[in-house]
Amino acid sequence: MLIAYLLIPSTSLSELLKAPHYDNDAQLFFIEHLETHSRPTAREWRKHIALFLLTLLTTTLAGIVLATAELPEPDLAAPATWMDEALRFPVYYLRTTSLVIANAFAHPTILWQGVAFSVSLVAILLAHEAGHYIACRCYGMRATLPFFIPAPPLFLAGTFGAFIKIKSPVPSRRALFDVAVAGPLAGFAVILPVALLGFLTAQPAPPFPPDQTGVIIFNDPLLLRLFARALNVNTELLAPNSFYFAAWIGLVVTSLNLIPVGQLDGGHAIYSALGKLTHKWSGYAAFIVMCALAALGWHWHNAPSGFLYVVLLAVILRFRHPRVIDEAQNLGGERAIIAFLTLVVFVLSFWPFPVTIR
DSSP: OEEEEEEOOOTTHHHHHHSTTEETTTTEEOOSOSSOOOOOOHHHHHHHHHHHHHHHHHHHHHHHHHHOSSOOOOOOOOOOSHHHHHHHHHHHHHHHHHHHHHHHHHSHHHHHHHHHHHHHHHHHHHHHHHHHHHHHHHTTOOBOOOEEEEOOTTSTTSEEEEEEEEOSOEEEHHHHHHHHHHHHHHHHHHHHHHHHHHHHTOEEOOOOOTTOOSOEEEOOOHHHHHHHHHTTOOGGGEEOOHHHHHHHHHHHHHHHHTSSSTTSHHHHHHHHHHOHHHHHHHHHHHHHHHHHHHHHHHHHHOOOHHHHHHHHHHHHHTSOOOOEEETTOOOOHHHHHHHHHHHHHHHHHOOSOOEEEO
8 A cells, every 4th residue: 555745857847946046056045936836626626536535435345344254255156158257256256345235234333344444544544645735835846636546345455545746846855854754744643543442442352262274463563562551451352443454554554655765755754864875775775674574574474465565665766766956955953853753653653574374
């Protein structure tokens, strides 16, 4: 899942650097408007709202699946022809989806848990992207409204995440830093109450038998472990609910976005705080660490999920980071404190082996 913002190189950057208000010697500039501030058109609003509503629907279906103890099995006839065989999976998928929906409406508690999961997860994504968007507007940078990416029904979390595209050059390192960290910090602020609700509404459940196989265990990030200790609860004796799953996914995705690689939020933050060279080598170092964790996760926890991280980071490393107009600007002491706070958020969100498969 992706929650991020993409810097799109602007064709007007070279003209901007040549403009009379840019002083190469003093490395100072004054820009009233990097780009013409255009409001989203009615067509753009309709497109973004449609994707948002569709994502609410698909994440609700994903939440229903998480709340369903056993998925209903459609009764399919044996395939008689090659065409029946070719259509078997699509027919199975569609009928399973319809049975899941029918079962949810027959059991309102399951439907409510699906809605709770959807609203919680989408709120986390929306807060993250709103943080990026508002920071862009504060610096007069053009940015699109958030693009929400729905996933097929019953697939993973029901969404592939969300992103915005920034269409203006970044005026300074401070602007890059503020836009980068605003998203994760805003999303984390929403994760906190969602996680707390997950513990306060959790129901007791027996632990998994130690010899039971075919079980997927979601290992808690540090924040959830601290909540459990503060509330004096044993998570092994609690049944995960919709709020827990939304918070867990939010924390995993937040930690992924804060890895200091490429155009991930962590990559932007490292670039703005420590410069281009540190950004380059920290990306390589993070990739090597994630490769090692993926191999260990497969060996110790029987989980291949770490290799998804590796593939994603390998793709991201291939893209160069766009330059910032004022590369010489220092962040200052206040942003150093925010950088430390962002590091704390990463530590609370990251867990090296998020999934165990028995």
